[in-house]
Amino acid sequence: MGWNNWNSFGCDVSENLLLSTSEQLVSLGLRDLGYQYVVLDDCWQQENGRDQNGKLQPEPSKFPNGLKSISGGLHDRGLKFGMYSSAGEMTCARYAGSLDHEIEDAESFASWGVDMLKYDSCYHMGRIGTPLISFNRFKTMSDALQATGRNILLNLCSWGEDFVHTWGMSIANSWRISGDIYDAFTRPDDLCGCDPNVLSDPYCIAPGTHCSVLFILNRVAAIADRSIPGGWNDLDMLEVGQGGMTDEEYKAHFALWAALKSPLFLGNDIRAMPAAAYSIVNNPAILALSQDPHGRSVTRVRRDTNANKDTDTIPLDEWGVGETHVWTGHLQNGDQAVIFLNAAGDDLNMSCSLAEIFTAFGPGGSAPHVRFDWAVHDLWAHRMDIDVAEAILAAGTAEERGALLRKENWYNATETPYADGLRDGDPRLFGEKVGVVEAGGVLRASVQRHAAKVFRLRRIAKDGQEFKGKSIDRGVKDEL
Ligand code: GLA
Numbered sequence: 001m002g003w004n005n006w007n008s009f010g011c012d013v014s015e016n017l018l019l020s021t022s023e024q025l026v027s028l029g030l031r032d033l034g035y036q037y038v039v040l041d042d043c044w045q046q047e048n049g050r051d052q053n054g055k056l057q058p059e060p061s062k063f064p065n066g067l068k069s070i071s072g073g074l075h076d077r078g079l080k081f082g083m084y085s086s087a088g089e090m091t092c093a094r095y096a097g098s099l100d101h102e103i104e105d106a107e108s109f110a111s112w113g114v115d116m117l118k119y120d121s122c123y124h125m126g127r128i129g130t131p132l133i134s135f136n137r138f139k140t141m142s143d144a145l146q147a148t149g150r151n152i153l154l155n156l157c158s159w160g161e162d163f164v165h166t167w168g169m170s171i172a173n174s175w176r177i178s179g180d181i182y183d184a185f186t187r188p189d190d191l192c193g194c195d196p197n198v199l200s201d202p203y204c205i206a207p208g209t210h211c212s213v214l215f216i217l218n219r220v221a222a223i224a225d226r227s228i229p230g231g232w233n234d235l236d237m238l239e240v241g242q243g244g245m246t247d248e249e250y251k252a253h254f255a256l257w258a259a260l261k262s263p264l265f266l267g268n269d270i271r272a273m274p275a276a277a278y279s280i281v282n283n284p285a286i287l288a289l290s291q292d293p294h295g296r297s298v299t300r301v302r303r304d305t306n307a308n309k310d311t312d313t314i315p316l317d318e319w320g321v322g323e324t325h326v327w328t329g330h331l332q333n334g335d336q337a338v339i340f341l342n343a344a345g346d347d348l349n350m351s352c353s354l355a356e357i358f359t360a361f362g363p364g365g366s367a368p369h370v371r372f373d374w375a376v377h378d379l380w381a382h383r384m385d386i387d388v389a390e391a392i393l394a395a396g397t398a399e400e401r402g403a404l405l406r407k408e409n410w411y412n413a414t415e416t417p418y419a420d421g422l423r424d425g426d427p428r429l430f431g432e433k434v435g436v437v438e439a440g441g442v443l444r445a446s447v448q449r450h451a452a453k454v455f456r457l458r459r460i461a462k463d464g465q466e467f468k469g470k471s472i473d474r475g476v477k478d479e480l
Contacts, residue, residue, distance in 0.1 A: 001290070002037025002082065003030075004118075004237050007181075007267030011043035011093055014062045019073050024270050026077050027398035029405045032412045033282055034291060035266060037116050037153075038074050039082030040067075045095040056085075056096060056108055071113030078414075082116035082153075083109055087137050088123030097123055098141060106144035106152075114152055117145065119172075121158035129203075134162035135171070142171035155234060155263065159207030160194060165223045169231030174263050177223065178216045179207035181236035183244030185253070185450055186214040186323075186343050194219065211236070213245075213253045214323065214343050220260060221300045221325075227261045229295035234263050241268030241277030251380065252341060252452035254280050258290035259298040259327060259337050259454070275389035282389075284411035284421075285379040286454065288429040289337055291418035298329035298337055301356050324447075326352045330360065333422055334467060336374070336457040342447035350453075351444040354437060357457070365440070374437045374457040375466045381432030384408070430456060433466075 003021060005013055022038050025031045044067075046059045058067050071081040085105060086097040098105040098119075109117060119141055121128075127137045138156055145152045156175040158164050168175035179192050189210035195218075211219075216235050227233045235257050240250045257264060266281060289298075304324045325341040338357055340350040354370045361367035388408060395401045405412075411421070411428045421429050437443050437457070445453045458466040 001034040001264045001287075002039055002080070002266070003035060003270060004039040004041055004082070004265040004267060006041035007183075007237050007239060007242060008269045013040060013043055015065060015070060018070055020271055021269075022074050022077050022079050023398070024273075025079065027401045028270065028273075028278065028282075028392065029401070029410055029412070030266070030270070030282065031078060032414045033284060033287055034413050034418075035264070035281075036078075037080045037082045037265070039084070039116065039118060039265060040070070041084045041118065042091050042093040042120070043095060044084070045091075047095075049096045050101075054101070054104060056098075056101075056105055067112040067114075071115075075113065080115035081113060082118060082155075083112070083114045084118045084120065085109075085141075086120035086122050087141060087158075088121065089125055090123040092120055092122035094123075099123075099125060099127075099137070102140045102144040103147070106141065106148050109145070109152060110148035110150040114150075116153040116155065117141070118155045118157055121156075121161065128162060131162045131164075131167055134158060134164065135167045139171045157234075160204045160219070161207065162203075165226045165233060169226070169228060173230060174232040174234040176234045176236060178219045178236065179211045180209040181216060181239060182210045182212065183239040183242045184210075184212045185245050185249040187212050188215065213239075213249070213256075217256060217260075217325065217341070218303075221303070224260060224297045224299045227295075227297040232261055232263060233297070235260060236262075237265040237267035238281070239267055240280050241266075241270075241273055246450060247276050247280075248448055248451035250277065250280055252450070254283075255286050255289070255339060255379070255452055255454045256327065256341065258286050259329065259339055261290060261295065261297045264290055273393060275386050275393055278393060279384040279386060279389040282410070283380065283383055284413075284418075284428050285382060285431045285456075287411075287413075288418050288422060289331070289379070289454075289456075291413070292331045292422065293419045294330060294332035296329060298327040298339065299360070300325055300327050301359055302326040302352060324348065324350060326350070326356070328352075328357050331422075331456070332419075334459060336369075338443060338455045338457060340445055340447050340453040340455075342449060342451055345449055347446065347448050349444065349446050351442050353442045354440060357443065369459070371439050373439055373460040374443075375433050375460055376435040376437060376443065377431040377456040377458060378434045379431040379454045379456055381434070382428070384410070430458075433458075436460065 088097040154172040191210035192208040193206035194204035327339040355365035358367035358369040
């Protein structure tokens with residue numbers, strides 16, 4: 001979790017941007033919700049390439065005190081420093097790349113106190129086309145980072161090329177699975193390629209730059225289970241707060257990225273953050289899905305593309321019409337996350353049976369879980385009030401903000417890690433109980449157009465109490 005400058009600033013990077021953003025991350029309580037990495041993306045280098053010793057150098061007008069001083073500033077604030085390069089002769093913005101310079105560049109990153117490297121794939125000199133060719137190209141940097149002795153996370157940014165989801169976990173901590181996200185919920189765009197439904201591009205030759213939230217969800221669906229603790233599918237940086245989507249669309253985007261265990265990098269200018277965006281990304285009940293110790297992604301158990309086929313009446317920016325999804329997954333304490341996504345043009349009533357929700361434990365209703373009653377918790381129920389969010393954003397000092405957050409008793413994961421809060425049943429992580437699904441029954445909810453309902457199902461024992469912090473697998477066995 002962290003922040004990356006690319007989505008809102010592109011090449012307009014500087015020392016001031018990183019340090020002022022890092023102050024804001026701390027004073028808004030975002031660091032203490034887990035947003036720790038401040039990532040400097042492309043365009044940090046001097047224009048004329050490497051220095052006379054073959055070393056990468058930052059552009060002095062952007063970084064007058066060098067990069068070590070940036071990492072020092074971030075570390076002093078309890079944050080971590082992420083940087084960017086490309087496994088090519090140039091970065092995507094045409095600065096010097098690290099291909100065939102991996103050892104000296106890894107040493108530079110380590111000497112600057114870098115904690116994470118986002119490693120892109122532009123200008124790869126044709127070293128692409130089979131999984132092994134790409135694997136070897138990226139492994140060289142992975143090995144070079146290891147050899148520095150510094151713990152540096154590696155994020156591969158090869159947009160799904162050469163089946164990175166099948167080998168990324170061996171050499172890296174996360175890997176992008178699509179072309180670049182853009183600030184649109186369902187709008188298709190020819191600049192986003194690699195459609196899994198289009199057989200003409202099975203090898204993902206043109207990953208592209210205009211990928212909608214819905215496109216990325218459809219792309220990750222078949223490989224969602226490839227995320228494992230320590231190696232994650234990366235759905236790209238968040239667009240929350242950028243202005244191109246509605247509040248409900250941003251809530252859906254954020255919750256799905258969390259439940260799919262994507263790295264969560266804020267992509268907006270958090271120094272000028274709308275209150276609505278702040279109150280989306282600071283929701284601890286949603287973040288607890290992302291940080292659940294079980295560490296497995298939700299998967300999709302249902303996709304319906306016939307929900308609303310009235311394409312004639314749908315404006316261009318609402319293509320993707322008719323599509324609804326149900327995503328679900330097991331959580332460490334035995335709860336079950338369920339997300340109803342309505343990407344159709346109209347509000348809809350959605351439903352899904354317990355038999356379908358628990359398919360992973362046995363198809364056709366054979367999972368023992370189906371024989372229990374489940375309490376339904378709405379994880380958006382305790383979203384921060386907009387006036388509280390506005391007051392925090394408007395507060396003049398970090399102390400005032402801290403006081404307001406404490407008054408709200410807002411979650412602080414630095415003090416209480418999510419694993420502890422979940423184990424102890426901290427109510428701030430469980431939303432609000434809004435109903436019950438009886439054994440063998442069906443979960444139903446009305447879902448606005450372009451919105452998601454996000455639930456945590458909690459098993460109810462025979463005596464009517466919800467289980468707290470107890471593994472369903474153990475619990476089910478005990479009772480059968
Ligand atoms: C690629 C990446 C983006 C960003 C840019 C920088 O497009 O996918 O996330 O890093 O390069 O040039």
